[in-house]
Amino acid sequence: MSWLIWRQHRKQLLVTLVGLVALAAIMVPSGLAIHRAAAELGLPDCIRQANAAATNPHMICESALERFSEQHVSGAFFGVLLFVFAPLLIGLFWGAPLVAREVEQGTHRLVWTQGVSRQRWALAKIAFVGVVALVISAVYGLGLSWWMAPLNLTGSRFGYVSFDMQGVVPIGYTLFAVALGVFAGTFLHRVLPAMALTLGGFIAVRVAIAALARPRYMTAQARTYQGSLPNEGSAEGEPSVIPTPSPSSGQAREVGDWMLAREFRDANGMGNDNFPDDYAYTWEIFQPASRFWPFQVIETGVFVALALLLFALALRRLRRIA
Amino acid sequence: MDMALETEGLGKRYGQRWALRDCSLRLPAGRVAALVGPNGAGKTTLLHLAVGLLPPDAGEVRVFGASPYANTSILPDIGFVAQETPLYRDFTAAELVTMGGRLNRRWDAALARERLASLGIPPNKPVGKLSGGQRAQVALALCVAKRPRLLLLDEPVASLDPLARREFLQTLMVSVADTGTTVLFSSHIVADLERACDYLVVLHSARVALTGDVEDLVATHRQLVGPRHDGGPIRGVGQVVRARHTDRQTTLLVRMDGDLGDPLWTMHHVGLEDIVLAYMDDTSNDVTTAQSAWGVSA
Numbered sequence: 001m002s003w004l005i006w007r008q009h010r011k012q013l014l015v016t017l018v019g020l021v022a023l024a025a026i027m028v029p030s031g032l033a034i035h036r037a038a039a040e041l042g043l044p045d046c047i048r049q050a051n052a053a054a055t056n057p058h059m060i061c062e063s064a065l066e067r068f069s070e071q072h073v074s075g076a077f078f079g080v081l082l083f084v085f086a087p088l089l090i091g092l093f094w095g096a097p098l099v100a101r102e103v104e105q106g107t108h109r110l111v112w113t114q115g116v117s118r119q120r121w122a123l124a125k126i127a128f129v130g131v132v133a134l135v136i137s138a139v140y141g142l143g144l145s146w147w148m149a150p151l152n153l154t155g156s157r158f159g160y161v162s163f164d165m166q167g168v169v170p171i172g173y174t175l176f177a178v179a180l181g182v183f184a185g186t187f188l189h190r191v192l193p194a195m196a197l198t199l200g201g202f203i204a205v206r207v208a209i210a211a212l213a214r215p216r217y218m219t220a221q222a223r224t225y226q227g228s229l230p231n232e233g234s235a236e237g238e239p240s241v242i243p244t245p246s247p248s249s250g251q252a253r254e255v256g257d258w259m260l261a262r263e264f265r266d267a268n269g270m271g272n273d274n275f276p277d278d279y280a281y282t283w284e285i286f287q288p289a290s291r292f293w294p295f296q297v298i299e300t301g302v303f304v305a306l307a308l309l310l311f312a313l314a315l316r317r318l319r320r321i322a
Numbered sequence: 323m324d325m326a327l328e329t330e331g332l333g334k335r336y337g338q339r340w341a342l343r344d345c346s347l348r349l350p351a352g353r354v355a356a357l358v359g360p361n362g363a364g365k366t367t368l369l370h371l372a373v374g375l376l377p378p379d380a381g382e383v384r385v386f387g388a389s390p391y392a393n394t395s396i397l398p399d400i401g402f403v404a405q406e407t408p409l410y411r412d413f414t415a416a417e418l419v420t421m422g423g424r425l426n427r428r429w430d431a432a433l434a435r436e437r438l439a440s441l442g443i444p445p446n447k448p449v450g451k452l453s454g455g456q457r458a459q460v461a462l463a464l465c466v467a468k469r470p471r472l473l474l475l476d477e478p479v480a481s482l483d484p485l486a487r488r489e490f491l492q493t494l495m496v497s498v499a500d501t502g503t504t505v506l507f508s509s510h511i512v513a514d515l516e517r518a519c520d521y522l523v524v525l526h527s528a529r530v531a532l533t534g535d536v537e538d539l540v541a542t543h544r545q546l547v548g549p550r551h552d553g554g555p556i557r558g559v560g561q562v563v564r565a566r567h568t569d570r571q572t573t574l575l576v577r578m579d580g581d582l583g584d585p586l587w588t589m590h591h592v593g594l595e596d597i598v599l600a601y602m603d604d605t606s607n608d609v610t611t612a613q614s615a616w617g618v619s620a
Contacts, residue, residue, distance in 0.1 A: 003424045007417060008410070106408030110461075113373050113402040114425035114468075117394045319392070322375040 001116060001124040009128070012094070020136065023082075024143075031147040034072050038150035041068050047153050051254065065154055072151070083144060083165050087173035088202050090136060092195050094129050095181020099314070100194040103185070103321060122318055126182065126311055133174040141170035157292050158258030160210060167296040172303030177202050179310035186317035209302065217298045220260050220285040223250025248281065256289025324351040324386075326472045326504035327372055331381030334367050341367040343528045345381070349506060349521065351471070354498060356515045357508040358598055359525035365508035366405060368525065369476045372506070373402040385472060398428050401470035401503075405477045407461035411450030415443055415460050422464050434467035441493070455486030459493070466497050473498065475507035479514075487511070491518045516594040524601045531601045536594060543597045546574045548587040557583030564600040575600040 038044060046061035099122070102108040112118040145166040157163060164173070180201050184194040225247035247253070262284040265271030271283060287295070325348050332345040342364040349355050357365050370376045371383050374390030374397070382389065388396045409418060415438055423429045438445065441459050443452065449460055458478055465473060478494075479487040491514060498505050506523075509515070515522070522539060524532040532539070543563070546556075551572040553565070560579030565572060575592065582589055613619070 001424070004421055007413070007421070105411070106404055106406060107410055109375060109402070109404035110408050110410075110464075111425070112375065113397065113400065113404075114422065115394065115397050115427055116425050117392065117397075119392075319377075322370045 001121065004111070005124060005128050013132070016090075016094075016132070016136070020139070023140075027143065027147055034147070034150050037071060038068060038153065043068055043150065043153055047255070068150075069154060083140060083170075084161060086140060087137065087170060087177045088199065090133055090174050091177025091181045091198050091202055094132060095178035096185055096194040096198045097191050098125055098129060098182045098185055099318070099321075100185030100189060100191045103189040104191055108321065118318055119315065122315055126314075129178050129182070130175065133178045134171060137170040137174035138168075141166060141168055144170075153255070156256050156258050156289065158256070158287060158289075158295070163214075163292075163295070163299075164206075164210070167293070168300045169296055169303070172300035172307070173206065175307040176205070176303040176310070179307035179314070180205075183310040183314040183317070186314045186321065189321070205306070209299070213302070214295070214299060215258075215260055215287070217295055218287065218291060220287055221250060222283065222285045223247045223253075224265075224281050224283045225250075225253075226281050251288055254289045256292065258287040258289075258291075260285045260287065325349065325384075326351040326353070326386060327506060328384045328387075329368075329371075329381065330383075332368075332371060332378055332383050333380030334364075334371060334376060335379045340528050342371070342525075343380075345525075345530050347523055347530055347533045349504065349523070351386075351504050352502050353521040354495065354505040354519045355507075355521035355523060356519040357506055357523045357525065358510065358512060358515065358602070359508075359531075360602055361510060363525040364528045365510075365525055366476055369402070369474050369506070369508060372472075373400050373474055398426065398468060399471045401465035401468050401473045403458075403461045403465050403475045403478055406481065407454075407458045407478065409449045409457060409461060409464075412448050414446050415449055415452075415463075416445040418449065418460060418464055419467065422467055426468055428469055430467045430469055433469075434463045437463040437466065437493075437497070453486075454481045455483070455490065458482060458486075458490055462490070462494065462497075469501070471503060473503050473505045473507075475505070477508055477510070479509060479511065487514065494518075512595050512598050515598070522594070522598070524598055526602055532597075539597055540592075540594055542578050543592055543600075544576055544578055544582075545590040545592045545596070546576055546582070546587040547590070548572055548574075548584075556587070563597075564603055 041064040043061065043064050046064055050060050099108075102111065108118075111121060148162065148166050152162070155162070157166070163169070177198065181194060181198040184197040184201070185191070188194045188197060262282065263271035263273065264275050264279055265281055265283050266276050266278045267280040327347075327349040329345050329347050332342060333340060334342045345364070345368065357368065359365050367376070371378055372385060372390060374385075374393055377391045384390075385396055386399060390396050390400065410421075413421065416435075419431055419434045419438075422434065423431050435445075438460065441456070441463075443456050443460060449457055452460065458481075462475075462478065465475075475494075479490055482490060494505070494507075495518060497503075505519075507519075516536070520536050522532065522534060522536055523530065542560075546559070549572065550567060550570055551565075551574070553562075556576075558578055558580040559574075559576045559582070561577040562574050563577060564575045566574075575596065
């Protein structure tokens with residue numbers, strides 16, 4: 001089995017590795033540049049001090065943050081955005097053809113009528129693409145965690161692109177994409193439709209879970225604080241409140257918090273999005289920055305479970321293909 | 323007698339449609355059998371059931387006494403070449419031989435190499451670049467290298483030109499004659515059968531229309547020509563397979579069960595091809611169905 005798998009996938013493996021090396025050739029130097037720039041601006045120290053003093057870092061590190069953002073943040077995101085699609089690409093090109101190409105070309109009738117059962121054949125293949133997906137996604141997930149470390153200082157790691165690219169979630173997404181591709185192949189029996197189903201299914205599930213399930217993995221926390229009104233001169237139109245250093249209830253603010261909702265309330269506790277005339281305090285619910293890793297683990301678990309389910313369904317469907 | 327393949331009331335259904343139904347046949351070991359029938363008669367379904375690619379929906383199928391579906395213990399005894407002889411097209415013939423060695427416990431690589439060499443097939447060229455005839459030979463060589471006791475071939479010669487077809491059947495015959503391998507190969511090309519096989523299974527509309535030893539079939543079938551006949555019994559005739567009438571004359575293809583007792587008929591010998599065609603011919607049924615489907619009166 002291993003000889004056959006190696007012979008069938010060696011070219012694809014080579015192309016994938018060349019792609020990864022090319023990406024590394026771009027990402028490693030640019031990552032080093034970002035780390036250097038952040039250190040030169042004294043950003044990590046400044047933010048550590050701000051957090052220690054329970055101060056909003058945007059107040060005391062403002063100039064450094066601004067200069068850093070100008071130089072790196074916006075440009076970096078476009079480049080890094082590529083990686084959001086990496087799990088999808090692996091699902092499309094490693095997962096979808098796995099069964100679909102065999103059935104499309106009729107070679108499943110060749111390979112399943114040798115001495116090896118189709119279940120063993122499928123398990124060996126799935127194990128192989130599973131390991132490939134695992135290694136690639138672990139390398140790039142942890143690599144991007146390093147790459148984005150300075151950027152994480154300037155904002156929350158819970159942001160949609162930020163959360164989805166670093167840490168361990170890429171492993172879950174990639175395994176899920178591969179499993180979806182394999183399952184689609186056992187269902188549609190042709191490569192292109194299987195790829196189309198993988199594409200649509202992956203995006204739908206990812207968006208649904210990110211938008212609906214992720215904010216609810218753990219009960220959000222609430223806090224209230226007295227804000228001071230911004231200067232009359234800064235007529236941005238947006239009602240905003242500069243928070244006092246310590247909240248009247250709840251945990252102190254951190255740059256890394258995931259803000260879910262905010263209301264400006266009057267003395268009776270009634271509030272809305274608009275800034276009321278009789279403003280009394282600000283209420284907000286959020287996921288604290290410290291929950292980044294628990295959330296990563298939960299989201300990874302959800303996608304790994306979905307992947308295992310799809311692999312099991314694919315093995316079941318395989319029995320009915322002739 | 324040892325049975326290579328036995329089916330009993332075997333049936334397979336795709337949705338509402340039965341692809342194979344009430345199929346009961348016994349193929350004795352050591353025979354070279356042809357499985358013939360028009361397209362869609364159920365030949366491929368029968369072969370897929372026999373090699374264990376499909377589970378039956380009714381009845382049972384046994385290969386050397388064992389049920390083949392999801393049964394890896396019987397796989398080494400069955401060699402199978404699927405329709406259109408699928409191979410990994412980017413593999414070379416030499417790599418396919420290596421693959422067979424990796425996937426089978428019993429594997430005669432030397433036999434495969436010898437066969438391919440004697441047929442002049444290049445070892446290091448991707449098989450996708452070989453001709454259809456050469457690809458079929460590669461598929462057959464892979465199959466034979468398993469040293470199977472039953473060889474199942476699904477339309478192995480369908481895509482070949484007449485010369486390649488004859489060559490393929492010849493090499494097949496030679497290789498099985500030495501080893502006593504049982505062969506069942508399907509074909510919708512009826513010519514060449516008489517030379518290639520000694521056993522016959524005719525499928526029609528998902529059912530077995532005829533099965534038996536070729537010599538027996540040829541010995542018992544006759545063509546009778548006589549005056550126009552109304553369909554009454556004729557002494558010595560067991561079954562009228564096909565009847566053709568003109569205004570004054572009737573031509574029958576019949577299966578005899580004794581001596582012909584009616585001097586009005588003249589009797590002719592018929593070849594296997596004519597017998598097969600007679601069993602496959604049911605134009606009268608098709609025409610009636612088609613007439614009602616088209617809304618045309620008879």
